[in-house]
Amino acid sequence: MKKSSVFVTWLTCFVLGLFSSAHIVYATKPSKDEPVRIVSLDGTVSEILCDLGLQSHLIGVDVTSTYPESLQKLPKVGHNRTISAEGVISLKPTLVLTTQNAGTKPEVIEQIKSAGIKVISFQQEYSVAGAKKLIQDVATTCQVGSKAKPLIKKLDTDVAQVKKATNSPKVLFIYARGTGTMMVSGRGTQVDKMIELAGGVNATPDFDNYKPLTAEALVTANPDVILLFDSGLESLGGTAGLLKVQGVAQTNAGKNSRIIEMDGHLLTGFSPRLGKALQELAQKIAQKPKA
Template structure:
């Protein structure tokens, strides 16, 4: 596996020189040094994790626009926003006159890709896997593609250190994640979600295993799952009126979580983006579960 990973990195490095040189040729008409990205490169990032990696390898100054999920580090909040990465509008992005657009492959349709190509803008698409290895892969792939592999290696080492510092839950703990946007919109997280992966990394168990992805919350499903802890995003908890509002949801009082008022929340972008702060997110989640 390591051999294959190293082989892929070598291929990335080979492609990176050509990629950076092509950017420089488009921007300046002359051949730049391949050791770094040309200062004139203007980037639009369409993914929160990607934006964090770009900032982590020192390219936040090159970012001229982001999607609405890109809010860390703090200086990204002031960048022009081009909408949500699941609803991309090519015209709004091209209006920022970028010469490099970076996104997760799953978020860009062939039609949108064709629009960027027709406009002569470079498009770098990355596979995004919601796991610790997936986060390291996106760091290395992005840094290598932009010929900043040393900075990518440093960022990945920080992630490894953060993950190694996690003190996972030792007691069997069933966790139910509820995605909420007010009492009228509440969904339960099943298997295969980012949050389930985070729960497992923290040593917990997903309380729901009967279905994949998300389904509307019902009192029957809640009682059947009988979670020890109910987890929400901070925004979701606030939309329900805090812990008192969650306890009032039908079925909650019948669960172990409701009886013991074990209801916790975390920043949604921190917990769900699987960016360079993944280790910090899992540390916080494990601490709250403990």
């Protein structure tokens, strides 16, 4: 075999390896005539793109892309778990970015790819190191790798300044969309990791992911603090509405009105604002009950 043929074969295998193992490829560098048109199917990826100065290339986002507020002006392609391929394709993107944890159905991703659109799905680990890696991966993919360094440095600085709760409060996270949809968070979720990083203890560590909320589980867990998304607490009619849910008033959190709320994306995104999110959570769970 000629040396040139051997080199071509090696290069082909190397490139295919990049696709299969790292899930990262380099996007076509924007030109004046044909700029890259990006659709993001993950709120954290959208936030990172904006922080990297690439918002002008975003032409559509999913509904979890709520920060910065300027993203609200962009067309929405639905929730990342219920995305329709047609809606994405209609925007005529040249690049679609998401994460493997976003929950977009594999068949939808394949439909988008079959339309000739490049789709990149990043791995995301729910940790400080994972947040920094995702920033770097997005920046490298979009050929602005050097812009990741200041973002990562600021994230490190913010996290280092977090004052963790020192009293190890038991925190129960409830995902709510009205009283008809109420779930509690177990091991391995974003909220579980955030509670740990903020100095708290997950009140329901005996199962993975989420399970339906029951009065019995509430009493058994007996959390010191109950945590919800701000939108979830609103859907229940505020703190007064939550206290009417069976079992809540019998917990230490209910007795002491230790009900706290946070913006959903800030709490669970593991975005460049991770340090800010941890500081807010740590302060809220560390507050002593009112006398």
